[in-house]
Amino acid sequence: MSKVYTIAVLVGSLRKESINRKVALALAALAPANLRLNIVEIGDLPLYNEDIDGATPPAAYSTFRQQVSSSDAVLFVTPEYNRSVPAPLKNAIDVGSRPYGKSAWSGKPGAIISVSPGAIGGFGANHHLRQSLVFLDVPCMQQPEAYLGGAGSVFDESGTVSEKTQPFLQAFIDAYGQWVAKQKA
Numbered sequence: 627m628s629k630v631y632t633i634a635v636l637v638g639s640l641r642k643e644s645i646n647r648k649v650a651l652a653l654a655a656l657a658p659a660n661l662r663l664n665i666v667e668i669g670d671l672p673l674y675n676e677d678i679d680g681a682t683p684p685a686a687y688s689t690f691r692q693q694v695s696s697s698d699a700v701l702f703v704t705p706e707y708n709r710s711v712p713a714p715l716k717n718a719i720d721v722g723s724r725p726y727g728k729s730a731w732s733g734k735p736g737a738i739i740s741v742s743p744g745a746i747g748g749f750g751a752n753h754h755l756r757q758s759l760v761f762l763d764v765p766c767m768q769q770p771e772a773y774l775g776g777a778g779s780v781f782d783e784s785g786t787v788s789e790k791t792q793p794f795l796q797a798f799i800d801a802y803g804q805w806v807a808k809q810k811a
């Protein structure tokens with residue numbers, strides 16, 4: 627049997643009814659056999675502050691770093707806030723990047739899907755996030771790019787993905803499965 631890779635999924639919205647969280651769960655259900663997607667929660671991480679990140683960091687920091695470190699790869703599913711990365715997700719990225727020299731992100735194959743009810747599908751957040759991932763040495767899947775616009779109508783009342791969007795999500799997660807396998811080979 628081919629290797630199965632564990633994927634830490636970071637969702638950029640903390641909202642209970644988040645469309646992004648629904649997309650993350652849909653991707654987990656559609657994932658190819660070589661990927662296991664697990665959402666890593668970011669909502670309880672204290673705002674990053676070097677003063678509290680000494681010999682005994684907050685337990686939430688340590689748990690989060692361990693969850694990312696022990697995963698094979700990372701997948702970001704995020705809305706756009708004011709044309710950029712939502713603060714909770716940027717905070718999680720900063721927490722994972724420390725202590726200096728021991729970043730949890732280094733070398734993890736990544737991918738981004740941005741999701742918005744708006745027309746441009748969170749393009750700004752998607753690309754601002756890519757800028758951080760360059761510095762963090764996360765090799766990020768380039769194609770297919772994934773900007774899911776008009777996302778307010780992606781799910782019906784029962785939570786099922788629309789027929790129009792399902793193939794888009796399937797193509798994205800299948801490509802990511804191939805990308806992760808290639809990077810880890």
Ligand SMILES: Cc1cc2nc3c(=O)[nH]c(=O)nc-3n(C[C@H](O)[C@H](O)[C@H](O)COP(=O)(O)O)c2cc1C
Nearest residue numbers: 639641644645646647705706707708709742743744
């Ligand atoms: C503070 C804030 C800023 C936002 N800025 C943008 C934006 O720049 N571009 C955009 O497409 N949507 C923006 N939105 C709308 C979000 O895309 C929308 O609320 C979306 O549903 C959030 O994702 P979620 O459903 O996963 O929570 C913003 C929402 C908030 C709360």
